[in-house]
Amino acid sequence: MKIYLTHVFVDDQDKAEKFYTDILGFTVKNNVPLGEHRWLTVVSNEAPEGTELLLEPSDHPAVKPYKEALVSDGIPAHSFQVEDLHAERKKLGDLGVNFTVEPMDAGPVRMAIFDDTCGNLIQLIQMMDVTK
Amino acid sequence: MQDDQLDKIFKALSDSTRRRIIDRLSKQPAQSLFEVCAASVAEDGIALSRQTVSQHLAVLEKANxxxxxxxxxxxxHSLNITEGHIEAATWLMKYKQNGEEE
Known part of the structure; x- marks a missing residue:
């Protein structure tokens, strides 16, 4: 058994597709019309056969209060791993991404949080070599 | 200063976790619940549940x-030290100075 799919609830699939590909640099893997929405997944270029991220519409009535409560407490909806957080923060900042938490140490990782413009906070983490 | 206000302030300060939260907010204001939790793990190696931290923050908020x-x-959440808190801190001092009443 393996985890092939995870998801993030997005306010607008078109906007999300742009943000997650143009800004974050992921690639669309599946894009299948499904009624008024799409089965829209992206993958990392570093792992094209890896876990897919489903950009899932937010229209179930439970989703709005769930997302609002997470953002209210500053809790990220998802977490992505990067090799160099400092470089990534600069690159995304230059592309106009709004960071709500600047890179900070959090035990064995360094982390930062940004707004995905689709109603979520997203965490970036860099694994630190704790043996150094 | 009213007794009930003093009660709230001293109650809020009577817990080491809450005093640590105050320490951290003094260094880094405007922290979300998530950040307060993350800082607790990073700086003290103590993983407090979000619910616990949320309750501590509520007690601190009540004491203003x-x-x-x-x-x-x-x-x-940011630290908010007012004249009232300074007054509370000097509450004991008045007994040092000639035992005067307020």
Whole structure:
């Protein structure tokens, strides 16, 4: 058994597709019309056969209060791993991404949080070599 | 200063976790619940549940030691030391000085 799919609830699939590909640099893997929405997944270029991220519409009535409560407490909806957080923060900042938490140490990782413009906070983490 | 206000302030300060939260908010204001939890793990190696931290923050807020400021859609917490708190801190001092009443 393996985890092939995870998801993030997005306010607008078109906007999300742009943000997650143009800004974050992921690639669309599946894009299948499904009624008024799409089965829209992206993958990392570093792992094209890896876990897919489903950009899932937010229209179930439970989703709005769930997302609002997470953002209210500053809790990220998802977490992505990067090799160099400092470089990534600069690159995304230059592309106009709004960071709500600047890179900070959090035990064995360094982390930062940004707004995905689709109603979520997203965490970036860099694994630190704790043996150094 | 009213007794009930003093009660709230001293109650808020009577817990080491809450005093640590105050320490951290003094260094880095405008922290979300998530950040307060993350800082606790990072700096003290103590993983407190979000519910626990949320309750501590509520006690600090009641004593007016923590001020809530909304940063966009995120609720942030900052240290808020007022004249009232300074008064509370000097509450004991009056007995040192000639035993005078207020």
């Amino acid at each position: 030691l923590v001020e809530i400021i909304w940063k966009g859609r995120t609720k942030t």
